[in-house]
Amino acid sequence: xxxxxxxxxxxxxxxxxxxxxxxxxxxxxxxxxxxxxxxxxxxxxxxxxxxxxxxxxxxxxxxxxxxxxxxxxxxxxxxxxxxxxxxxxxxxxxxxxxxxxxxxxxxxxxxxxxxxxxxxxxxxxxxxxxxxxxxxxxxxxxxxxxxxxxxxxxxxxxxxxxxxxxxxxxxxxxxxxxxxxxxxxxx
Amino acid sequence: xxxxxxxxxxxxxxxxxxxxxxxxxxxxxxxxxxxxxxxxxxxxxxxxxxxxxxxxxxxxxxxxxxxxxxxxxxxxxxxxxxxxxxxxxxxxxxxxxxxxxxxxxxxxxxxxxxxxxxxxxxxxxxxxxxxxxxxxxxxxxxxxxxxxxxxxxxxxxxxxxxxxxxxxxxxxxxxxxxxxxxxxxxx
DNA sequence: CCCCGATGCGTACGCTCGTCCGCATGAACT
DNA sequence: AGTTCATGCGGACGAGCGTACGCATCGGGG
Numbered sequence: 425x426x427x428x429x430x431x432x433x434x435x436x437x438x439x440x441x442x443x444x445x446x447x448x449x450x451x452x453x454x455x456x457x458x459x460x461x462x463x464x465x466x467x468x469x470x471x472x473x474x475x476x477x478x479x480x481x482x483x484x485x486x487x488x489x490x491x492x493x494x495x496x497x498x499x500x501x502x503x504x505x506x507x508x509x510x511x512x513x514x515x516x517x518x519x520x521x522x523x524x525x526x527x528x529x530x531x532x533x534x535x536x537x538x539x540x541x542x543x544x545x546x547x548x549x550x551x552x553x554x555x556x557x558x559x560x561x562x563x564x565x566x567x568x569x570x571x572x573x574x575x576x577x578x579x580x581x582x583x584x585x586x587x588x589x590x591x592x593x594x595x596x597x598x599x600x601x602x603x604x605x606x607x608x609x610x611x
Numbered sequence: 612x613x614x615x616x617x618x619x620x621x622x623x624x625x626x627x628x629x630x631x632x633x634x635x636x637x638x639x640x641x642x643x644x645x646x647x648x649x650x651x652x653x654x655x656x657x658x659x660x661x662x663x664x665x666x667x668x669x670x671x672x673x674x675x676x677x678x679x680x681x682x683x684x685x686x687x688x689x690x691x692x693x694x695x696x697x698x699x700x701x702x703x704x705x706x707x708x709x710x711x712x713x714x715x716x717x718x719x720x721x722x723x724x725x726x727x728x729x730x731x732x733x734x735x736x737x738x739x740x741x742x743x744x745x746x747x748x749x750x751x752x753x754x755x756x757x758x759x760x761x762x763x764x765x766x767x768x769x770x771x772x773x774x775x776x777x778x779x780x781x782x783x784x785x786x787x788x789x790x791x792x793x794x795x796x797x798x
Numbered sequence: 799c800c801c802c803g804a805t806g807c808g809t810a811c812g813c814t815c816g817t818c819c820g821c822a823t824g825a826a827c828t
Numbered sequence: 829a830g831t832t833c834a835t836g837c838g839g840a841c842g843a844g845c846g847t848a849c850g851c852a853t854c855g856g857g858g
Contacts, residue, residue: 438806438853439806458735463845474806476849477806480806480807485845485847540734541731541734543727543775560779574791581775582768584776585772586772589768589771592733601764604765625825626836650814652814662837663819663838663839667835671816
């Protein structure tokens with residue numbers, strides 16, 4: 425019976441790497457509630473830091489959002505490139521694509537939601553548009569390991585459509601159908 | 612020199628069909644500034660009606676947004692179906708699709724923006740999700756006039772991807788490339 | 799050992815938002 | 829003509845927002 429009730433102390437002085445942690449938390453919040461609801465306060469609450477900490481580390485909310493999405497792209501794009509690099513030929517590349525779509529992406533809602541959130545946010549905010557374009561470009565580069573540039577771009581568009589379609593539809597396409605669609609580009 | 616300055620009178624008593632006009636204006640505002648910025652006040656300003664008029668005609672902002680998107684789908688879906696109905700065979704259907712993508716859609720930013728806005732809004736709001744799914748279903752039905760259901764669904768996804776891709780990319784695909792992509796589904 | 803600048807903390811300000819409510823008005827029906 | 833009621837109007841309220849700012853704290857260089 426030392427101190428009074430004391431509503432949960434927070435002795436977190438000197439917290440190195442807090443900036444990094446804030447970016448990661450921001451990404452989680454965006455995936456949870458959408459980019460427009462990912463406010464300073466929501467992110468601060470999720471990261472268990474005071475509100476002022478956010479404006480200290482990031483000069484604006486926009487900058488924080490951009491940092492979060494950039495981090496996401498920097499994590500996802502290399503993974504995809506690795507997938508393409510590992511494929512031996514066109515056949516394996518297509519099959520890797522099918523696996524990526526049915527497993528990695530559509531399996532976990534998180535990446536799917538983040539992709540759509542980025543699409544929509546980019547439509548209105550120039551800073552995020554650059555991030556989106558960077559992502560598209562890197563995807564195409566990865567595909568060009570096995571496909572000519574024209575086919576790569578078409579495949580990229582198809583993948584984008586499949587992702588969106590699956591995110592919004594109640595009865596998503598099964599693996600067989602996705603395989604069928606992807607293999608149309610086996611030229 | 613009759614009356615004082617009088618800051619722009621608004622004598623609009625008894626305005627039948629105002630509800631309709633509000634829906635149309637809401638759609639314009641959404642296309643202009645995005646669904647998250649399409650607030651009661653923004654729409655009221657654009658339609659030149661007092662703020663209270665909106666809550667009188669629509670029980671919530673969500674309902675107004677849903678009404679706007681529903682109206683858009685009810686205008687766009689029949690147009691697309693007409694396009695498919697007019698095509699004589701698979702070849703003409705594919706070519707009509709190419710024309711639709713390069714002309715109607717990508718030509719005017721408006722429909723493109725509205726499509727993306729609906730995608731993103733639907734991801735978070737169940738009421739809008741129903742509208743999106745209705746749209747997808749009607750698109751597929753139209754395509755099934757010429758393609759088997761499996762192909763129709765794949766084509767639908769491709770179209771969605773092409774739309775998104777074109778909306779967000781600075782150097783959109785040209786007509787030839789779109790034609791090439793669409794014709795992969797000429798089975 | 800001391801100080802000082804980087805970092806953390808809490809709060810306040812000004813703004814916009816969705817929604818609500820009391821009153822005014824005039825078309826339609828008796 | 830009189831009454832009623834759907835419709836229009838404008839202001840108000842409370843909540844949540846982004847951002848700014850003054851003070852507290854502490855690690856590391858002198």
